[in-house]
Amino acid sequence: xxxxxxxxxxxxxxxxxxxxxxxxxxxxxxxxxxxxxxxxxxxxxxxxxxxxxxxxxxxxxxxxxxxxxxxxxxxxxxxxxxxxxxxxxxxxxxxxxxxxxxxxxxxxxxxxxxxxxxxxxxxxxxxxxxxxxxxxxxxxxxxxxxxxxxxxxxxxxxxxxxxxxxxxxxx
Amino acid sequence: xxxxxxxxxxxxxxxxxxxxxxxxxxxxxxxxxxxxxxxxxxxxxxxxxxxxxxxxxxxxxxxxxxxxxxxxxxxxxxxxxxxxxxxxxxxxxxxxxxxxxxxxxxxxxxxxxxxxxxxxxxxxxxxxxxxxxxxxxxxxxxxxxxxxxxxxxxxxxxxxxxxxxxxxxxx
Numbered sequence: 176x177x178x179x180x181x182x183x184x185x186x187x188x189x190x191x192x193x194x195x196x197x198x199x200x201x202x203x204x205x206x207x208x209x210x211x212x213x214x215x216x217x218x219x220x221x222x223x224x225x226x227x228x229x230x231x232x233x234x235x236x237x238x239x240x241x242x243x244x245x246x247x248x249x250x251x252x253x254x255x256x257x258x259x260x261x262x263x264x265x266x267x268x269x270x271x272x273x274x275x276x277x278x279x280x281x282x283x284x285x286x287x288x289x290x291x292x293x294x295x296x297x298x299x300x301x302x303x304x305x306x307x308x309x310x311x312x313x314x315x316x317x318x319x320x321x322x323x324x325x326x327x328x329x330x331x332x333x334x335x336x337x338x339x340x341x342x343x344x345x346x
Numbered sequence: 347x348x349x350x351x352x353x354x355x356x357x358x359x360x361x362x363x364x365x366x367x368x369x370x371x372x373x374x375x376x377x378x379x380x381x382x383x384x385x386x387x388x389x390x391x392x393x394x395x396x397x398x399x400x401x402x403x404x405x406x407x408x409x410x411x412x413x414x415x416x417x418x419x420x421x422x423x424x425x426x427x428x429x430x431x432x433x434x435x436x437x438x439x440x441x442x443x444x445x446x447x448x449x450x451x452x453x454x455x456x457x458x459x460x461x462x463x464x465x466x467x468x469x470x471x472x473x474x475x476x477x478x479x480x481x482x483x484x485x486x487x488x489x490x491x492x493x494x495x496x497x498x499x500x501x502x503x504x505x506x507x508x509x510x511x512x513x514x515x516x517x
Contacts, residue, residue: 237500238504239503239504239507239508239511240504240507240508240511241504241505241508271493271496271497274486274489274490274493275489275490275493275494277493277497280496280497280500303482303486307478307479307481307482308478310478310482310486311474311478311481311482311485314481314482314485314486314489315445315474315481315485317489318445318446318485318488318489318492319445319446321489321492321493321496322442322445322446322448322492323446324496325442325451325492325495325496325499326442326448326451328496328499328500328503329408329451329499331503332410332499332502332503332506333409333410333411333412334412335503335506335507335510336410336411336506337410337411337412338510339506339509339510339513340410340411342510342513342514343513
Protein backbone atom coordinates (compact mmCIF):
# COMPACT_ATOMS: atom_id res chain seq x y z
CA UNK A 176 0.00 0.00 0.00
CA UNK A 177 1.02 3.63 -0.57
CA UNK A 178 2.31 5.06 2.70
CA UNK A 179 0.52 8.11 4.10
CA UNK A 180 2.50 10.98 5.67
CA UNK A 181 -0.29 12.10 8.04
CA UNK A 182 0.57 9.84 11.04
CA UNK A 183 4.10 11.31 10.99
CA UNK A 184 2.96 14.93 10.59
CA UNK A 185 0.90 14.56 13.76
CA UNK A 186 3.86 13.70 16.00
CA UNK A 187 6.15 15.96 17.96
CA UNK A 188 9.11 14.17 16.39
CA UNK A 189 8.32 15.39 12.89
CA UNK A 190 7.06 18.92 13.54
CA UNK A 191 8.61 21.60 11.35
CA UNK A 192 9.59 19.06 8.67
CA UNK A 193 8.42 19.62 5.10
CA UNK A 194 6.19 17.04 3.39
CA UNK A 195 9.23 16.17 1.19
CA UNK A 196 11.36 15.51 4.26
CA UNK A 197 8.60 13.39 5.81
CA UNK A 198 8.34 11.41 2.56
CA UNK A 199 12.04 10.62 2.82
CA UNK A 200 11.37 9.20 6.29
CA UNK A 201 8.54 7.06 4.90
CA UNK A 202 11.02 5.50 2.49
CA UNK A 203 13.00 4.05 5.40
CA UNK A 204 9.94 2.94 7.43
CA UNK A 205 9.18 -0.79 7.58
CA UNK A 206 5.57 -1.68 8.31
CA UNK A 207 5.37 -4.27 11.10
CA UNK A 208 2.28 -5.93 12.60
CA UNK A 209 1.87 -7.36 16.09
CA UNK A 210 -1.12 -9.23 17.54
CA UNK A 211 -2.55 -8.11 20.89
CA UNK A 212 -0.59 -8.88 24.07
CA UNK A 213 2.77 -9.35 22.36
CA UNK A 214 6.08 -7.98 23.67
CA UNK A 215 7.69 -5.57 21.15
CA UNK A 216 10.77 -4.74 23.23
CA UNK A 217 12.21 -5.73 26.60
CA UNK A 218 13.69 -3.28 29.12
CA UNK A 219 17.45 -3.84 29.37
CA UNK A 220 17.95 -5.28 25.88
CA UNK A 221 20.05 -3.42 23.32
CA UNK A 222 17.89 -1.55 20.82
CA UNK A 223 18.58 -0.29 17.32
CA UNK A 224 15.20 0.94 16.10
CA UNK A 225 12.32 3.24 16.97
CA UNK A 226 8.61 2.75 16.28
CA UNK A 227 5.70 4.93 15.19
CA UNK A 228 2.21 3.73 16.12
CA UNK A 229 -0.09 3.73 13.09
CA UNK A 230 -2.91 1.68 14.55
CA UNK A 231 -3.65 0.16 17.95
CA UNK A 232 -2.56 0.72 21.55
CA UNK A 233 0.64 -0.28 23.32
CA UNK A 234 1.61 -0.28 26.98
CA UNK A 235 5.01 1.04 28.10
CA UNK A 236 6.12 -0.89 31.19
CA UNK A 237 8.87 0.38 33.51
CA UNK A 238 10.30 -1.61 36.38
CA UNK A 239 10.40 0.40 39.63
CA UNK A 240 12.17 -2.10 41.88
CA UNK A 241 15.68 -3.42 41.28
CA UNK A 242 15.55 -7.07 40.20
CA UNK A 243 17.96 -8.11 42.97
CA UNK A 244 15.54 -7.15 45.75
CA UNK A 245 12.23 -7.68 43.94
CA UNK A 246 10.79 -10.75 45.65
CA UNK A 247 8.02 -11.16 43.10
CA UNK A 248 9.42 -10.06 39.76
CA UNK A 249 6.35 -11.05 37.80
CA UNK A 250 4.04 -8.91 39.98
CA UNK A 251 2.61 -5.79 38.38
CA UNK A 252 2.68 -3.74 41.59
CA UNK A 253 6.38 -2.94 41.13
CA UNK A 254 5.94 -1.55 37.64
CA UNK A 255 4.55 1.59 36.03
CA UNK A 256 2.31 1.32 32.97
CA UNK A 257 1.69 4.07 30.42
CA UNK A 258 -0.54 3.60 27.38
CA UNK A 259 0.25 5.05 23.97
CA UNK A 260 -1.97 4.95 20.91
CA UNK A 261 -2.08 6.31 17.39
CA UNK A 262 -4.20 9.31 18.43
CA UNK A 263 -1.63 10.65 20.90
CA UNK A 264 0.84 13.48 20.37
CA UNK A 265 3.84 11.19 20.88
CA UNK A 266 2.87 7.95 19.15
CA UNK A 267 6.58 7.18 18.95
CA UNK A 268 8.72 5.01 21.20
CA UNK A 269 12.27 3.67 21.28
CA UNK A 270 13.73 6.91 19.88
CA UNK A 271 16.67 7.01 22.33
CA UNK A 272 18.12 3.98 20.50
CA UNK A 273 18.69 6.28 17.50
CA UNK A 274 20.63 8.77 19.64
CA UNK A 275 23.14 6.53 21.39
CA UNK A 276 24.24 2.92 21.92
CA UNK A 277 21.89 1.99 24.67
CA UNK A 278 19.69 -0.54 26.37
CA UNK A 279 15.91 -0.15 26.19
CA UNK A 280 14.73 1.94 29.16
CA UNK A 281 11.29 0.26 29.24
CA UNK A 282 9.42 -2.78 27.91
CA UNK A 283 6.60 -2.29 25.41
CA UNK A 284 3.70 -4.70 24.92
CA UNK A 285 0.73 -4.47 22.53
CA UNK A 286 -2.69 -4.06 24.14
CA UNK A 287 -4.62 -4.45 20.86
CA UNK A 288 -3.56 -5.65 17.41
CA UNK A 289 -1.06 -3.03 16.20
CA UNK A 290 0.41 -1.73 12.98
CA UNK A 291 3.68 0.14 13.45
CA UNK A 292 6.40 1.75 11.37
CA UNK A 293 9.85 0.61 12.39
CA UNK A 294 12.86 2.86 11.62
CA UNK A 295 16.30 1.29 11.91
CA UNK A 296 19.13 3.36 13.37
CA UNK A 297 21.44 2.78 10.38
CA UNK A 298 18.75 3.92 7.90
CA UNK A 299 17.98 6.96 10.07
CA UNK A 300 21.64 8.01 10.29
CA UNK A 301 22.15 7.51 6.52
CA UNK A 302 19.24 9.87 5.95
CA UNK A 303 20.39 12.54 8.43
CA UNK A 304 23.97 12.38 7.08
CA UNK A 305 22.69 12.86 3.52
CA UNK A 306 20.40 15.81 4.41
CA UNK A 307 21.76 17.91 7.25
CA UNK A 308 18.79 20.28 7.33
CA UNK A 309 16.49 17.30 7.88
CA UNK A 310 18.96 15.90 10.44
CA UNK A 311 19.12 19.22 12.28
CA UNK A 312 15.34 19.71 12.44
CA UNK A 313 14.51 16.19 13.57
CA UNK A 314 17.30 16.19 16.18
CA UNK A 315 16.04 19.52 17.53
CA UNK A 316 12.66 17.80 18.05
CA UNK A 317 14.25 14.67 19.56
CA UNK A 318 16.45 16.70 21.91
CA UNK A 319 13.35 18.63 23.05
CA UNK A 320 11.41 15.40 23.72
CA UNK A 321 14.29 13.86 25.68
CA UNK A 322 14.82 17.13 27.64
CA UNK A 323 11.14 17.13 28.57
CA UNK A 324 11.39 13.52 29.75
CA UNK A 325 14.51 14.42 31.76
CA UNK A 326 12.64 17.23 33.51
CA UNK A 327 9.81 14.80 34.28
CA UNK A 328 12.30 12.25 35.67
CA UNK A 329 13.93 14.96 37.82
CA UNK A 330 10.53 15.93 39.22
CA UNK A 331 9.78 12.28 39.99
CA UNK A 332 13.08 12.00 41.85
CA UNK A 333 12.27 15.05 43.99
CA UNK A 334 8.80 13.64 44.80
CA UNK A 335 10.28 10.28 45.76
CA UNK A 336 13.04 11.71 47.96
CA UNK A 337 10.45 13.96 49.60
CA UNK A 338 8.27 10.95 50.48
CA UNK A 339 11.36 9.05 51.63
CA UNK A 340 12.46 11.90 53.89
CA UNK A 341 8.98 12.17 55.42
CA UNK A 342 8.90 8.44 56.17
CA UNK A 343 12.40 8.48 57.65
CA UNK A 344 11.50 11.42 59.90
CA UNK A 345 8.46 9.56 61.27
CA UNK A 346 10.30 6.32 61.96
CA UNK B 347 42.60 38.15 24.06
CA UNK B 348 42.49 35.71 21.10
CA UNK B 349 40.13 32.87 21.95
CA UNK B 350 41.53 29.35 21.97
CA UNK B 351 39.50 26.42 20.55
CA UNK B 352 41.08 23.76 22.78
CA UNK B 353 38.66 23.99 25.76
CA UNK B 354 35.77 23.36 23.35
CA UNK B 355 37.49 20.49 21.52
CA UNK B 356 37.88 18.68 24.82
CA UNK B 357 34.13 18.53 25.55
CA UNK B 358 31.56 15.93 24.58
CA UNK B 359 29.36 18.72 23.22
CA UNK B 360 31.80 19.63 20.47
CA UNK B 361 33.15 16.22 19.47
CA UNK B 362 33.14 15.54 15.71
CA UNK B 363 33.09 19.25 14.88
CA UNK B 364 35.78 20.66 12.61
CA UNK B 365 38.14 23.39 13.87
CA UNK B 366 36.30 25.80 11.51
CA UNK B 367 32.95 24.92 13.09
CA UNK B 368 34.40 25.32 16.58
CA UNK B 369 35.77 28.73 15.57
CA UNK B 370 32.25 29.77 14.56
CA UNK B 371 31.10 28.84 18.07
CA UNK B 372 33.91 30.92 19.59
CA UNK B 373 32.55 33.94 17.70
CA UNK B 374 29.31 33.74 19.68
CA UNK B 375 30.97 33.03 23.07
CA UNK B 376 31.01 35.84 25.64
CA UNK B 377 33.76 35.61 28.23
CA UNK B 378 32.33 36.07 31.75
CA UNK B 379 34.15 36.11 35.09
CA UNK B 380 32.77 35.24 38.51
CA UNK B 381 34.51 35.45 41.90
CA UNK B 382 34.45 32.42 44.22
CA UNK B 383 31.19 31.56 45.99
CA UNK B 384 28.90 33.40 43.58
CA UNK B 385 25.58 32.04 42.25
CA UNK B 386 25.63 31.75 38.43
CA UNK B 387 22.11 30.37 38.04
CA UNK B 388 19.20 29.47 40.31
CA UNK B 389 17.13 26.28 40.00
CA UNK B 390 13.63 27.12 38.83
CA UNK B 391 14.50 30.37 37.02
CA UNK B 392 14.05 30.62 33.26
CA UNK B 393 17.34 30.23 31.41
CA UNK B 394 18.48 31.30 27.96
CA UNK B 395 22.17 30.49 27.91
CA UNK B 396 24.68 27.71 28.47
CA UNK B 397 28.19 27.95 29.90
CA UNK B 398 31.57 26.36 29.20
CA UNK B 399 34.07 26.29 32.05
CA UNK B 400 37.46 27.66 30.97
CA UNK B 401 39.00 28.07 34.40
CA UNK B 402 37.94 27.24 37.93
CA UNK B 403 35.48 24.91 39.64
CA UNK B 404 31.71 25.20 40.03
CA UNK B 405 29.24 23.27 42.14
CA UNK B 406 25.93 22.07 40.67
CA UNK B 407 23.29 22.04 43.43
CA UNK B 408 20.03 20.13 43.10
CA UNK B 409 17.22 20.31 45.63
CA UNK B 410 15.98 16.85 46.66
CA UNK B 411 13.05 17.85 48.86
CA UNK B 412 10.01 19.80 47.65
CA UNK B 413 10.10 23.33 49.07
CA UNK B 414 6.58 22.97 50.52
CA UNK B 415 7.64 20.24 52.95
CA UNK B 416 11.30 21.18 53.44
CA UNK B 417 11.36 22.49 57.02
CA UNK B 418 14.89 23.85 56.70
CA UNK B 419 15.28 25.08 53.16
CA UNK B 420 18.71 26.54 53.72
CA UNK B 421 20.09 23.23 55.03
CA UNK B 422 22.52 21.40 52.78
CA UNK B 423 21.35 17.93 53.79
CA UNK B 424 18.41 18.06 51.41
CA UNK B 425 20.51 18.88 48.37
CA UNK B 426 22.92 17.06 46.08
CA UNK B 427 26.21 18.67 45.09
CA UNK B 428 28.29 17.81 42.03
CA UNK B 429 31.53 19.57 41.17
CA UNK B 430 32.55 20.47 37.62
CA UNK B 431 35.83 21.95 36.51
CA UNK B 432 37.69 22.81 33.34
CA UNK B 433 39.54 19.47 33.30
CA UNK B 434 36.37 17.35 33.11
CA UNK B 435 34.84 15.77 30.01
CA UNK B 436 31.61 17.78 30.39
CA UNK B 437 32.76 21.22 31.47
CA UNK B 438 29.48 22.53 30.14
CA UNK B 439 26.27 23.34 31.99
CA UNK B 440 22.89 24.89 31.23
CA UNK B 441 22.68 23.30 27.77
CA UNK B 442 19.02 22.28 28.12
CA UNK B 443 18.09 25.97 27.95
CA UNK B 444 19.25 25.93 24.31
CA UNK B 445 16.95 22.99 23.49
CA UNK B 446 13.64 24.17 24.90
CA UNK B 447 11.89 26.94 26.83
CA UNK B 448 12.61 25.78 30.31
CA UNK B 449 13.46 26.51 33.89
CA UNK B 450 16.94 25.75 35.21
CA UNK B 451 16.99 22.19 36.61
CA UNK B 452 19.75 23.01 39.13
CA UNK B 453 21.54 25.92 40.75
CA UNK B 454 25.21 26.53 39.99
CA UNK B 455 27.65 28.31 42.31
CA UNK B 456 31.34 29.05 41.83
CA UNK B 457 33.74 27.29 44.22
CA UNK B 458 36.84 29.19 43.03
CA UNK B 459 37.25 32.28 40.83
CA UNK B 460 35.96 31.22 37.42
CA UNK B 461 36.26 32.20 33.78
CA UNK B 462 33.42 30.92 31.60
CA UNK B 463 32.18 31.22 28.06
CA UNK B 464 28.50 32.07 27.88
CA UNK B 465 26.52 31.14 24.74
CA UNK B 466 23.10 32.77 24.33
CA UNK B 467 20.25 30.69 22.89
CA UNK B 468 19.45 33.20 20.14
CA UNK B 469 23.08 33.29 18.95
CA UNK B 470 23.26 29.49 19.07
CA UNK B 471 20.08 29.06 17.01
CA UNK B 472 21.20 31.68 14.45
CA UNK B 473 24.38 29.68 13.99
CA UNK B 474 22.66 26.29 13.68
CA UNK B 475 20.06 27.71 11.26
CA UNK B 476 22.83 29.17 9.07
CA UNK B 477 24.91 25.95 9.01
CA UNK B 478 22.76 22.81 9.18
CA UNK B 479 25.71 20.43 9.18
CA UNK B 480 27.05 22.17 12.28
CA UNK B 481 23.53 22.21 13.75
CA UNK B 482 23.07 18.51 13.08
CA UNK B 483 26.40 17.45 14.58
CA UNK B 484 26.14 19.53 17.73
CA UNK B 485 22.51 18.46 18.32
CA UNK B 486 23.53 14.81 17.90
CA UNK B 487 26.04 15.39 20.72
CA UNK B 488 23.50 17.30 22.86
CA UNK B 489 20.82 14.64 22.36
CA UNK B 490 23.34 11.98 23.40
CA UNK B 491 24.31 13.90 26.56
CA UNK B 492 20.65 14.46 27.54
CA UNK B 493 19.80 10.78 26.80
CA UNK B 494 22.65 9.70 29.05
CA UNK B 495 21.38 11.98 31.83
CA UNK B 496 17.87 10.57 31.34
CA UNK B 497 19.19 7.03 31.78
CA UNK B 498 20.97 8.13 34.95
CA UNK B 499 17.80 9.79 36.28
CA UNK B 500 15.81 6.61 35.50
CA UNK B 501 18.35 4.53 37.41
CA UNK B 502 18.13 6.93 40.36
CA UNK B 503 14.34 6.60 40.37
CA UNK B 504 14.59 2.79 40.47
CA UNK B 505 17.08 2.96 43.35
CA UNK B 506 14.84 5.35 45.29
CA UNK B 507 11.64 3.36 44.78
CA UNK B 508 13.56 0.22 45.79
CA UNK B 509 14.63 1.83 49.07
CA UNK B 510 11.10 3.17 49.58
CA UNK B 511 9.55 -0.27 49.06
CA UNK B 512 12.02 -1.85 51.49
CA UNK B 513 11.20 0.73 54.18
CA UNK B 514 7.45 0.35 53.63
CA UNK B 515 7.71 -3.44 53.91
CA UNK B 516 9.52 -3.16 57.25
CA UNK B 517 7.08 -0.69 58.76
